[in-house]
Structure formats: structure tokens, C-alpha cells
Amino acid sequence: MLLGIIVNILAAISAGLATVLLRRVATEVEKPDDAKLLPILIRRPLWWVGIAALLGNFVGTYFAFRLAPVPVVQPFAAVSLIAVVVFAIPLLGERPNKAEFIGIIAVVVGLFVSLATIGDDAGLKEISPVVFIAVVGGLLVYCVVAYIIFRRGVIKGDSARGALVGTVTGTAMGVGAAMLALLGAARNGDPGSWIPPTGLIIFAIVLMLIAGAWGIGRLQHALRELPANYVAPTHQITLLLVPIVVAVTVYGQTLPGGFTQWTMRIVALVLVVGGIYILSTAKQVAEDMEVLEAGGGHGGIHPVPPQGHAEPVETQVEAAAPAPDADPASSTRTT
Template sequence: MTVAASTSASLLLAVPAAVVGAACMGLASAAQERATKEVAVTRILDPGLLRGLVRRPLWLIGMVATGAGLALQLIALAFAPLLVVQPLLITSLIFAGVFSARLERRAPDAVMVVGSLTCVAGLASFLLLARPSGDADLLATTPQPFPLAIALILLTLLGLGVSVVAHGSVRVLGLAVATGVLYGMTAGLMKIVAVQARADLTEPFRNWALYLVCLVGPLGFLLSQNTFQQGRFLTPALAVITALDPLVGVGIGVWWMGETANTSPAALAGEAVAGAVIIVGIVLLSGRATKLSRQSGELLGKEPREQGAGRLGGDG
């Protein structure tokens, strides 16, 4: 089999696995977000939140979907570069909107749908312009990884700091930023674990990457549950998480693992525009969520108490 044929065969396996994995993650996000609203609010990174959630059947369904999504993501990462797999995960935003609407028995909000599609279009454009290649399986041993590592740590701490001192939507934004960075770092480490396991199933247990995943991954997951609980609507926070996750993954692929991307001036300009499109999508989602939240609050104030006790509104 030629190299080109082998690459095509790998992508035929990796791309569907990544998309179906994104669908599973979308279901998990919708189920977990709804379940977190049914338990008492806790401090950030308080494991007590999980103790309350574990008794919720909907949250357990979300956990099963999370496991399936992670397994499919591992398969995709074993056969394709981070630069291919990570941007595909942005489609989880659309799936989450659909599943959230179904769980709440309502039609998806048109503006939320447009915002989600805008985010997906931005990531898809970024992928097409970047033209990713390479499939490195080890972190670089040169000092090159350190600037990105420091930037990611600072961004995570900044997000956590904002979530502690701020309130409302700004607090949720801080939580979402920290979650997205940790998720992207987890994906980069999972890439190493997946390639090692593909060569030898026992190899990951002899290397540090697997154990670091076991530390960073749960932290990111716990933060995501805090994010879902604190936010009034799912889609804006999830848009930040699902945009940062692949973008951090792309950075790790290039800076840490030797993957390559198109860096011509025209491509870089196009990638910057694609990034701006993603930001527009997130702003559109956030603005719509704020408006819907205000409308829901006004409706709650007008309805009888027994009608207003339930959770109203949602995203699409």
C-alpha cells in the first residue's frame, strides 16, 4: 500500500470517528448541563458537585456519552493529526444545540443556530486554509514547547481568576476559557497516548503522558460541570469551550509535536479572518443568550409562582 493510500485509509477511519465522537460529546454536554441545574450550586472545583450529580440519571447518560466520545476521539487521534481531528470537534456545538432542544421539548432558537453555524464555518475555514500535515507522536525535546506551555498555564489561571472575582456571564466566560484550555491540553496528551497504544497497548502505562491526562482531564471535566451549572444557557459557554479546545490542540500539534500547517502570508491572513468569524459566532451566541435570559426573567416575574418555578428558556 502506498503512503497516499495509507493516509487516505487512515482519514476514512479518523474523520467519521471524530464527527461521531463530537455528536456524543454534544449529547453529553446537553445532558450534563441540564442535570447540573438540578443540584445545589457549589464552589468552583468542589468535588461535592459530582456527588450530587451521580444520583441524576440524565447526568449518568451524559457520562456514558462522554466515554463513547472520548473513545472515538482516541481512535481518530491514533490515525490522524491533531490538526485534522481537533477542528472537527467544533461540530459538537451543533449537536449540543439539537440535543438540548430535544431534552427541553422546544424548537431550536434560530439565532442560536446561526451563531453555532458561524462558529463551525470559522473552524472549517481554518482547517482548509491551514492544510494540516504530519503525525508526530512525541513531544519536542527542544525549548520550543515552553512559550506555549507558559501561555496556556497563564490563560488557565486568568480564566480561573476571572471566575472567582466576577459574576454572571463574565464569570461563566472565565470558567469556559479555563475549561477549553484544559480540554485542548488533554487532547494533545491523548494524541501521544493513542499513538503509543496503537504500537503497543502496554506502552502508555510506561510513560508519563497517560498519568498527566488522568490529572488534567478530570480537572477540565469538573470545571466544565461548574461552567454548565453557572451559565443560564448552554450554547455560549460551550461555544467558547469547543472553540478553544481545537485551537489549543492545533497549537500543541504545531508547537509541541512537530505537525505542520500552511504559514504563507495569504494563509495566515485567511486563518486570522477565520478566527474572527469564530469570535463573531461566539459574540452572536452570547448576545442572544443575554436577550433570552432577560426575556425569561421578565416572563418569570409575570407568571404565577407555580408556573415560573421550572427552568425556562434555553439555547439552540
């Protein structure tokens, strides 16, 4: 089980490296229309290194799910955000701010507490079709309904809209990750583990691709309209939690333990989620996530103010304009 954790940490580090590499490539090229961007990117070796790192994350995550239950290894996916901050120092010349240090400490402490609660391996239990449809179908229905609400502007305010669409994209991509977890758990080699039928395996592969691609696409569109640090917190937190929820409720991967162990697990999860929130609202990580999820950069990237406070454009314009009763002679004008 410890090997599964190590593999998932390496996969998360690979994802963080990919994020920073793709951001560096995006900052080195002009930002033309999306149709012209990909041909520019594919001619840059560093872009291919970033894509290879992303594939490494996918493969590593799959093997991590083969080696250990989802509730054990999934929290360690938060290491990717720490990796973004660390790799950005030599590759982008950026320095962590105070908030990022606090977020890193919270995540690291939470993961160490989580290590102390590891119990016996929990193999895959026989999946009830009713439970599978209820849980996974319910999550997908939420994605569609919530995204319709987002697109129709039922909820006002950029911060609220960003939080809503973040849960949509995180849930969709989380369902994709949960299907990847099913594929890994189905081949974990545990004699007591249930082996899914071939039809379910094929369905899981198709759903993984569709849900993941849909979530990435919706995230890209959302990041065109909203600052990344409005979307990132709920996206990252939901993406972390959805595979755990599916694993516990559908796959039967519950963890043994008494009151003390479960209290420690809850504390660990709170620390990790809190650290993710702090890191994903920090300017550096939020901007890097925007570049990664948007396919390596796109035109019109929104500036992301630190700590999630965006100054409205109207306020900026009003601040730049002279007061109505100001003396024209007192203002400085260049011609």
C-alpha cells in the same frame, strides 16, 4: 486523513447527544444537595446512556488524533454544539432561535472551507523538552494565576469574570485534550512519525487526567456563581484552540500550503470560532453546557437570558417595587 475527520465528527456528535441526555435527566429529577444527587442519577438508565455517549466522545477523539493531525481534526469538535441544538429538538422539545441558525451556518461554512485546505499528513516531530515545558507549563501557570485573580475578585463585573474563568477552564481542559492528542499521535502508525519515550507517555496520561479534572471542577464552581452564557463563549473557544496551539508549537504538526491555503484556513477558523461564540451565548446551548459540565445538574442553576444579557437582581427588585411617591390606593394588593 479524511477518516480522522469523520471519526472526530462522530465523536463530537456523541458529545452533543450526551449533553442533551444529561440535561433531560437533570430536568426530570428534583435538585437536592450534590451529595444526594448522584445516587438519584445512577438509578436512571438514561443517565448511563449519557455517560456512555461521553465515553464514546473520548474514545472517538483519541482515534481521530491517531488518524490525522490535530490542526486538521480539532476544528470539527465544534460540531458538538450543533449536535446539542439538533438533539434538543426531539429530546427536549426546544426549537432553535435565529441566533443559533446563524451560528450553525457559520460553523458549517467554516468546516467546509477547512476541508478544502487539507494537505499532506503531518506526523509527530521529536518534542523538545524546553519547548514542551515552556508552552504547556506556561498554559498551566496561566490557569493558576488567572483563577487566583478570578477568586480574589480583582476583576469586577460578572461578564468580565465569566470571560476570564472561561479561558481558565478552557485552557486546562484544552491541555488535557492536547495530551490525549499526543497519545493518539504517538501511535498513528506513520513510519516517519517520532515515537515518544515511555516516560513522556506516562506523564502525558497523568497530566491529561489532572488538567482535565481540575478544569471540569473549576468550571462547575464557576457555573454556580455566574450565568453559563458569561462563561461558555471563552471556555468553548479556548478549548478548541489550545490543542491546536500545542500541536503546532510542541508536536510540530504544521500544515503545508501557500498563501491561498493559509488564507482559507484563517477564514475557516474565524468562521468556526465566530459560530462557536454565537452558539455558546445562545440560551439553549449555554444552559445545556452548564448541566453537562456540572455533572448532570445541580441545585441553584442560574437562569441564562438569551444573547448574554443578564438583568441584575437589583434592577428586577426595583422594577417590581412601587415608586416612592406612588399613590398607595393605586397599587393592587392581595391578602
